[in-house]
Amino acid sequence: MTISSLDSATVTLQQLIDANKSQPQKLAEQLTAMIAASIQEESNQVGSDQSQSIAHIQFQQFRLDNRQLEANDVFVLLKSQTANSEKSRDYLLQAAEQAAFILSEIDPSILLSEATNLSNTSSEPQTDSMQQLAALPCPVLYVPNIRDFLGSLIQARLQYQQPVTLPTVVAVTGTNGKTTISQLVAQLTQLMGQSSAVMGTAGNGRLGALVQASHTTGDALAVQQFLYQMGTEKAEILALEASSHGLDQQRLQGMPVTVAIYTNLSRDHLDYHADMAEYAAAKAKLFDKAHFPDLTHAIINIDDEHAQVMLDMANASGLTVWTYSLDSSKAATFVAADIIPSLQGVKIKLRIEFGNERTDNMEIVSPLLGRFNVANLLAAIAAVVALDVDLAMNIERIAPAVAQLQGAVGRMQRVPSNDGCFIVDYAHTPDALSQVLASLKTHCKGQLWAVFGCGGDRDAGKRPLMAQAGLACADQVVLTADNPRTEDPNVILQDMQAGMTAEQYQRTHIEPARQTAIEYAVSHSGVDDIVVIAGKGHETYQEINNVRYDFDDSVVLQQALNQTGRV
Numbered sequence: 001m002t003i004s005s006l007d008s009a010t011v012t013l014q015q016l017i018d019a020n021k022s023q024p025q026k027l028a029e030q031l032t033a034m035i036a037a038s039i040q041e042e043s044n045q046v047g048s049d050q051s052q053s054i055a056h057i058q059f060q061q062f063r064l065d066n067r068q069l070e071a072n073d074v075f076v077l078l079k080s081q082t083a084n085s086e087k088s089r090d091y092l093l094q095a096a097e098q099a100a101f102i103l104s105e106i107d108p109s110i111l112l113s114e115a116t117n118l119s120n121t122s123s124e125p126q127t128d129s130m131q132q133l134a135a136l137p138c139p140v141l142y143v144p145n146i147r148d149f150l151g152s153l154i155q156a157r158l159q160y161q162q163p164v165t166l167p168t169v170v171a172v173t174g175t176n177g178k179t180t181i182s183q184l185v186a187q188l189t190q191l192m193g194q195s196s197a198v199m200g201t202a203g204n205g206r207l208g209a210l211v212q213a214s215h216t217t218g219d220a221l222a223v224q225q226f227l228y229q230m231g232t233e234k235a236e237i238l239a240l241e242a243s244s245h246g247l248d249q250q251r252l253q254g255m256p257v258t259v260a261i262y263t264n265l266s267r268d269h270l271d272y273h274a275d276m277a278e279y280a281a282a283k284a285k286l287f288d289k290a291h292f293p294d295l296t297h298a299i300i301n302i303d304d305e306h307a308q309v310m311l312d313m314a315n316a317s318g319l320t321v322w323t324y325s326l327d328s329s330k331a332a333t334f335v336a337a338d339i340i341p342s343l344q345g346v347k348i349k350l351r352i353e354f355g356n357e358r359t360d361n362m363e364i365v366s367p368l369l370g371r372f373n374v375a376n377l378l379a380a381i382a383a384v385v386a387l388d389v390d391l392a393m394n395i396e397r398i399a400p401a402v403a404q405l406q407g408a409v410g411r412m413q414r415v416p417s418n419d420g421c422f423i424v425d426y427a428h429t430p431d432a433l434s435q436v437l438a439s440l441k442t443h444c445k446g447q448l449w450a451v452f453g454c455g456g457d458r459d460a461g462k463r464p465l466m467a468q469a470g471l472a473c474a475d476q477v478v479l480t481a482d483n484p485r486t487e488d489p490n491v492i493l494q495d496m497q498a499g500m501t502a503e504q505y506q507r508t509h510i511e512p513a514r515q516t517a518i519e520y521a522v523s524h525s526g527v528d529d530i531v532v533i534a535g536k537g538h539e540t541y542q543e544i545n546n547v548r549y550d551f552d553d554s555v556v557l558q559q560a561l562n563q564t565g566r567v
Helices: 004-008 013-019 027-044 085-096 108-119 125-135 150-161 178-191 220-232 244-248 276-287 307-316 372-387 389-393 395-402 430-441 462-473 489-496 502-506 514-524 553-563
Strands: 074-077 101-104 140-142 168-173 196-200 203-206 237-241 257-262 297-301 320-325 334-342 345-354 357-366 413-415 421-425 448-452 476-479 508-510 530-534 541-544 547-550
Touching (some): 013 027, 013 150, 027 140, 027 150, 074 085, 085 108, 108 125, 168 178, 168 372, 178 196, 257 372, 276 307, 297 307, 345 372, 389 395, 413 553, 430 448, 448 514, 462 489, 502 508, 514 553
Parallel strands (some): 168 237, 257 297, 421 530, 448 476
Antiparallel strands (some): 196 203, 334 345, 413 421, 541 547
16 A cells, blocks of 8 residues: 555544554654643634544544645644744635644634734734634644654554554764765665665665655655655665754654764854754754654764764763764774775775774775765764674675765766866865865866855855865866856855955856856866866756756766867
């Protein structure tokens, strides 16, 4: 039975309570409390003649988008990040015409009273709003803590009709490295004999059959449906990216996360988070057993300056904490004691220390480019070991699997050429760009080129930092459009040039059209040069004025190489 076939079957909240009474996540208690609140609320509603308890109303599916709502579905009205009460009220009124009932994170009486205040001069707008609420075609229940159990509730509904064994989940958070690590975990576990899947920026699904996703971490419904679908497909391991937005908004609530990984934190998403401390606090939620009761292991990059925030949370949750480092002087669990990088990959001498047991200088050869990918590999290896107790005793089994790894699409992806070296990478933060360029600089016999821009409608303070990160490492910089969205690309490029010196201007070329910028770098770079096209990576579109146009950096680059006879 697929998810879509569940739509025709109905269930009640009471049936979900009865089916989940023995579950450790206490969903039954939360639903019971919610229903008790609904009875109290009904008794307080003026003129209410609703006699059927919400517990026994038959419904089909939960929906978070009123456009997908069908008759007898339950609509869950969540707060908008833009706090648009008028739009939320419209959603409420529209959904009430079809829904079996509505669960609202927003107080519905306040939504309706705001409209009442605008439309009449009654001295008792609150009474008027309660009357409107009671008159709606379906019950509406105010559940301010709905996010605390929404994921579990959705999964309980999915499991009620056809129980499936869900995959064990490895979740990765951090500014950079999430996509690569999640893909490496899935590849390694698959190579070690387990069926794997991934969910994140580069797509969702089984390895080799990813479907492009619109968000790194989808909403609670999409996440739970995907988890359930992977269960029906017998996936044993799911490696996913946990974005700060997803963690802050509890989109991963109810996910059976067993192993949590932290990579790093650098400036990003400050259009959403107030500051870096708030950004770090959102990431730290992944290591809180109160949020993820299935957690057993935390794997943390101690080379990062914000690592202590994650360590404190993981230790407070009583997790087994493993660390990893590229600094051979540090006492981490997994250490790259020696790193010999090349444009063909990297040779690593791996040191592993569990308590009193220590493995020194185990040689691993990885095909992944870049020093930072050594850190990503250490995190992935640690996660795979955490999932398999036997592997910890026979860790040398990992080395042959590492040699077969493939990098994630758009992450240090080398595009074939007869001469020169051309790389497409997703680096879109100052730190990520610095790491990519620094990794390649040591191998560059000629000049190092960087082609990149900054996204529109996002943190403008990052723009000059991106330009300076590129200029600090690259010999030649081409500034161009990324996803300008609703902004003028020229305005974004002006912001990026703030503070540039005359010397920096001399080695900077400004070209707003991204395709032309890529063609410029290809036609002007030398046979010993390395050219990095950064910022979009795996993306196959460019977003301009709310329209997504076909644009794939690797395809455009390949065409430019063909046109110049370099391939």
